[in-house]
Amino acid sequence: MKYSLEFTSNFIHPQHKLKFEYTEFPFWCDGCKEIGIGSKYKCSTCNYHFHKHCALPCASFVHPFYTKCCFQFLERPPGLVERYCNACLKRVSGFMYHCSSCGFDVHPCCANLPMVLDDGELKLELRSKMSAVCYTCGKKGIGIGWSYRSTCKKYNLHVACVKGMLVEARHDLYNCEGGTVKISSDTGIDEFKKLDTGLPSLKAILHNFHKNSMRMHT
Incomplete structure (x- = not known):
């Protein structure tokens, strides 16, 4: 993943520029609604914080564990039923990757876990x-x-x-x-x-x- 000190996301947060920061304190990601630490992108105007994986998501990807699935990036869970991440089993409340064929869901940070x-x-x-x-x-x-x-x-x-x-x-x-x-x-x-x-x-x-x-x- 490429690092950029400052950029405007036409998809995630088009209103303002997002600036790269590195923090030693845990933060709440306004994208996936999960805790993070270390690299993040911040909108100082809105006081929004994003994991780098949430600020710079892939439109789609295939995970080695689910080679027959194509996960699409979504800003919110589909439907009205509560959804849970197939990796960590925690509730999915914000940004996510979803496979419409099998119904699997994965948090962005879980999708990018090192092997x-x-x-x-x-x-x-x-x-x-x-x-x-x-x-x-x-x-x-x-x-x-x-x-x-x-x-x-x-x-x-x-x-x-x-x-x-x-x-x-x-x-x-x-x-x-x-x-x-x-x-x-x-x-x-x-x-x-x-x-x-x-x-x-x-x-x-x-x-x-x-x-x-x-x-x-x-």
């Missing part, structure tokens, strides 16, 4: 089904929704748990480093990409979330 999360010590691979109890929340949900599974087969995680875990972990990481990334015309594109793809220790945050989850259930 592999690798911090150099632990590797998690994205899978189309949940094969065991989630290590972080302890809930079953076997066979339902997407998951991340470690190559060592010790960790099975709901996609929703991983998304929330990474937002919180990156927030803690940025606060520890104590700095806001200043964006200017001289800021390199590679720096943005490095910040977006950089991972804290996966094993450490998995154990922390597992402990917190166990405390909540005792």
